[in-house]
Amino acid sequence: MKKRIFLITILICNFGYSQIRLPQLISDGMILQRQTNIKLWGWASPNEKIQLEFNHKQYNAVASEEGKWTIQLPPQKAGGPHEMTFSASNKIILKNILFGDVWICGGQSNMELTMERVRDKYSDIISNANNSNIRQFKVPFKFDFEKPNDDFESGKWIVVNPENILEFSAVAYFFANEIYTKYKIPIGLINSVLGGSPAEAWISEDAIRKIPDYYNEAQKFKDKKLIEEIESKDKTINDNWYKLVNSTDDGLKNNWSSPEFDDKDWQKMNIPGYWADNGLGNVNGVVWFRKEFDIPKEKSGMTKLLLGRIVNADYVFINGKSVGTTTYLYPPRRYLFDSTLLKEGKNVIAIRVINNSGKGGFVLDKSYKLISGNDSIDLKGIWKYKLGAKMDALPSKTLIRWKPVGLFNAMIAPLINYPIKGVIWYQGEANTKKPAEYSDLMETLINNWRTYWKQGSFPFIYVQLANFMEVKSAPSESSWAELRQAQTNTLSVPNTRMAVAIDLGEWNDIHPLNKYDVGKRLALQAKKIAYGDKKIVSSGPxxxxxxxxxxxxxxxxxxxxxxxxxxxxxxxxxxxxxxxxxxxxxxxxxxxxxxxxxxxxxxxxxxxxxxxxxxxxxxxxxxxxxxxxxxxxxxxxxxxx
The missing domain is CATH 2.60.40 (Immunoglobulin-like)
Incomplete structure (x- = not known):
């Protein structure tokens, strides 16, 4: 009996291994690069024969001893949809394939920022979005310091419609829409980004070798045990900090979110603002805020609350009911709730703010109001507040995901067999502490990617950092200005272009909401460099x-x-x-x-x-x-x- 089970297990394993498998990129709805040789690849059992049927023609391959195979397709014109059928011991049919132009969308959070984050600013665009010729593949987040990966763990192609568009990179979508509107060519966006990531994380090990400090750091993090120890230590510190803050918070103990709670002895503070600039001083921990206000009957059906941005985390209650929470400082606070929650007469909003370091509070020059259609109630002004728990600052984490090489291996290497039109890139904020090295890093990155893709000097178009932080009245030094100069210097690399965004930022937000003009300016540069429109003025002076x-x-x-x-x-x-x-x-x-x-x-x-x-x-x-x-x-x- 045991021998029979053993033989069945071997047969099942062998059958499973012999199944032809495609990378995540090569899947339903994909857009392949037009007018160039196309490499299709995958895995099967050693020496297995693979057949592809496409456009009434057959293409054949035999898997290597390692189980790898490739099939070459001749250049195809833009359009579709097409089907592909891969056959071996199993069959895979891919549908709804288009040929067009494929753009890698790389960088950090300003490229990552989705249409969902700007839905209030572009609500009409989102509600009317419907274009199956613009598609996105979102590369899942992962890092690997040991070796380049050959596939992603997940991922799928999605088309533009009012629901899916919320997942698209806002910059990339506006870029693609400009290109498609002009040339009517399907546009595929491969979105490989990670918020906060520095340039060195996106460079391969062999290329980063020229910068010894980064190369040595990459070697250090090949030790999985070290990574586990660091992550475990950071998690323990983080968990203990939040456990203590929650267990000592007087606001949780005494239900300060209740509309019936008596807050007559609380201090007052003007919102927006930071409690470090008021009577409380620069403390970390939990501070509760409450505001009582009257609503006339005709405005009692409001369903949206805007609370600008809050440093760092917030838990929001209306008349004692939770309406939402945000756990970090960057996203705009936008909370939707049932129209019956607000009532005619007295209402109370309570906000529990947790700040683990720096100045906690409410970011200036943002919207703080209740909304229903065209009606609104301004919530700026005097609020009451009280310290719920005082804590030491939470120690900073070792952000392993941003270390050199790790993102290239896991989020770029699996792409390099996939032909592309070019790259759009929005990154640099994470490198402003060392601006002098940035132009060398970017030249290394661009040449590195071009070497791996083996497509020559494909267009590489990037965004110069937008304006950010407080305005200064006198000339002064600026690491952000230095990095912008480094970005300008990067134009010495052949076939590169820069979209200037110095007028598109917000002084109080590292993630400015105007992504339309960023995408449009990237598209202007693409029209010039990638589509040969010699008459267009694509850049400012x-x-x-x-x-x-x-x-x-x-x-x-x-x-x-x-x-x-x-x-x-x-x-x-x-x-x-x-x-x-x-x-x-x-x-x-x-x-x-x-x-x-x-x-x-x-x-x-x-x-x-x-x-x-x-x-x-x-x-x-x-x-x-x-x-x-x-x-x-x-x-x-x-x-x-």
Whole structure:
């Protein structure tokens, strides 16, 4: 009996192993790159014969001793839908296949940010979205420091419709829609991104070797035991911190969320704002907020609550009922609830805010209101608050997922057999602590990917960092400005383009909501570099060269389009100059044809010039007539030699 079971087990195992298998990418609804040789691949048993039927033709392959096989298809024109039938000991039929242009969408959170996050801003676009010729494959998050992976654990192609579009990268969707509208070619988006990820995480081990510190760090994390120890330690610290905060929170003990709770002895604070700037001081832990307000009968049916952004986590109650929670600081707070929850007369909103480090509270210049259709009730103003639990700051984690090489191995390597049109990239925020190395990192990354894809210098189009953080009144140093300069320098890599976003940011949000214009500017660059539209003006002014004439600089630019303009003012703003002592002061600037003249009468021999050199150069207003902004830059006289 045991022998019979053993033989059956062997037969089952052998049969299972012999099943032809395709990578996750090669699946129903995929978009394949048009007008190029296509490589289809998969796995089977050693020496197994595989047959593909496509467009009334047959293509054959034999699996290697390792069980790998490939089939080459000749170039195909754009269109579809098509079917493919793969046959071996089993059969796989793939349906609804299109040929078009495939773009890798890479980077960190501003590329990752989905249409769901901007649904209020683009509600009409979302509700009317219906285009099966734009599709996305979302690469699942994973890291691996040991070796390049050959497949993903999951993933599927989805088409644009009002439901699916919420899962699309907002930047990538707007980019794809611009391209499709112009050329009517199916667009496939392979979305391989991870919030907070630095550039070095997306570079292969052999390429990162040229940067010893990153290479050595990658070697360190090949030790799975080390990773397990770090993750276990971090989890224990995190779990214990939240366990303690929950067990000591007076608000939970005494039901401070109840509308009947007496809060007459609580302190008052203006919302939005941070409790560190008020009487409570800079403490970590739990702070509760309450606001009592009256609602007239005609507004009692409201169903949406907007609470801007809150640092870090929040639990929200209306009249004692929970309406939602958000566990980290970045997402906009948007809570939907039943129309019967609010009532005519007295109502109470209670918010439990947990802050584990830094300044806790409510981010300024955001919407805080109740909404129903066109009606709204503003919730800004005086709220009552009280400390629920005081805690030490939560120690920071070792974010292993962002270490060098790990994301390339798990989230890029499985893509390299899949022909593409090019790459759009939005990343850099995570590298602002070391901006001097960024241009070398990006040159390494771009060449690295081109080497692995073996498609030559395919287009690589990236977004320059948007404006962010508070505006400063005087010229100052800025690591964000330095990184933008590094991004500009990366244009020296062949077949690259940069979409400038210096006017699309928000001072109080690292994730600005205007993703339409970012996608549109990426598409403008793609139309020029990837689709050969030579007439299009795809960029704002880019600094080219300068010369000194007396106490003035005369600056030349490329991409001036129909002419240079000072947007919104007759006066050019955002320029500063310095002697060789590098002490910058604001400068006057004027347009002279296709040139800019910059000066300050207090500097007789200017040596350096900067434009829009700040975290948030809000006043910088140099554009071309096509309404595209000039890129920030720094230059010195010796650069011309």
């Amino acid at each position: 880019l600094f080219k060269s300068m010369k000194q004439k007396g106490n003035k600089f005369i600056l030349k630019f490329t991409n001036t389009g129909s002419g240079l303009v000072s947007k919104g003012s007759t006066e050019l703003k955002g320029f500063s100059i310095a002697n060789e002592d590098n002490k910058f002061i604001w400068a006057k600037a004027s347009i002279s044809g296709s040139k800019i003249i910059v000066w300050n009468s207090n500097i007789l021999r200017p040596y350096r010039v900067r434009y829009a050199w700040a975290d948030n150069p809000e006043e910088a207003n140099l554009y071309n007539e096509e309404n595209l902004p000039a890129s920030p830059f720094e230059a010195k006289l010796s650069d011309n030699k």
